[in-house]
Amino acid sequence: MPLAPELDGSALVGRTAAQRLLDFDGSPTTVYTRSAEQSVEQVRRVLAATVNPQAANEVEVSRPSDALSAARAADGALNGLLLGLGAVALVVGGVGVANTMVISVLERRAEIGLRRALGTIRGQIRLQFLCESLLLSTLGGVAGVLIGSAVTAGYAGYRSWSPVIPVWALAGGVVATMMAGLYPAGRAARLPPSQALSH
Template identity: 40%
Template structure:
């Protein structure tokens, strides 16, 4: 053992020897040291798993968040007051204006009203006694870009185009559920539907609605036809689909593009900010499991303190002999502090390693991308060492207070 004189008659132990003695003390009872380290392993491991899994799960929110909901924006337009001569806030060309905004993928204007929400619609003019010949359906008007706006597909036939709108053609497109209720599954022979004493040729069936599912039970008319024959003249909704991440920006700009100067009169429904959702979930998960990790750390610290105290009691003879040979109280306390700190450090390293492996395994099982903070990986062993140091304070101070004579007498 290398020693230097701290003051006359009092040797000072070299720090390398101090840690060598501490390591020897830890390895002298490997089973006890391993069981003592287990508490710290559990505490540090729980903290690493908690923070790692929480960060990984929060990172998946954007990916797991329903992309349809995250990119759907709806602008609601109030209808003009009855008898008012003021122009509508949004006309049918408004969808074209809003499509020019950055981040807008598709847009379509829609018109509906309470008077056309429940219309008796028949698929033929023949009324057979005792048979149900009509269905109560909604009649709406929509722009030609509606299939893209609702992210639907044409199950049969085609959707009307600018030519049908310009000619005021009496054509209609049925939602897939409406077509099923009316018994129309093929539009190649130009079936007709009848309501309010008028006939409309069915040119297509629209299905696969991923938004505005209510349209699946509706009769959809061109804007000009609906205005002429059903009184649906004014746009009531504008449906927008945006790029992922652009919904908030589009929601702020769309009312201005649709109705400059009257944007405050329009109401916008936009998805929540994903960054806030991510932070909220991560905060909730962290708060829930962080308590478990802290409890495990406290249990580990108590275990280290108890075992270190027992070790002090078992090694009173060694302590007395060291004091008799000139070791100071500080040196005795330092040796036991070094042992408890080493146990905590070993627990921190082992717990951090096991925690990182657990995070990677959970992410792999869920097919997620693991997210680990390097500060957490390197800070966990330091936290374990701090826990071990704090846990060994009292036993070390108790060992330092022992008098050489009393320690040797107790050992004999």
């Protein structure tokens, strides 16, 4: 019982047995109730008067579900933080792939210029560098996804948790790194042959 864990280690006995064997005086010190979620507030308002009609102000009504709601809110905030960190990592990885491909384009300007001078169209240049960047980013993205999944599953197994790895996060990691190659490919395709050959 997550809302009342103290009950997990308790023994429940009937009123008659409690009075006969445990000197129970008939006045309980704690009463546990379970209500439907939409009825909790209504039950809370009438509970004190129901338990002790003569002195309802002497009854303290607590709601452990408030603590559970706070824990859920904290979990949601932590999940949002981790999602943000993952997004930042994807951006950094994408920038790394784009930077690598931009350097490749700059180092191969003579090759690009020669191919353009021999009649290669922009689309073919763009496709060449796009394929290279997609291969590089896909291999990196798949490797990152596999390593991240293995680490997540290993830690979850260590803590005896059920590993939860959403498919959309795996696909997002691969797609985000693949998108990083679009800018270098376009830059290579726009490079004029005369400028490329001059380098």
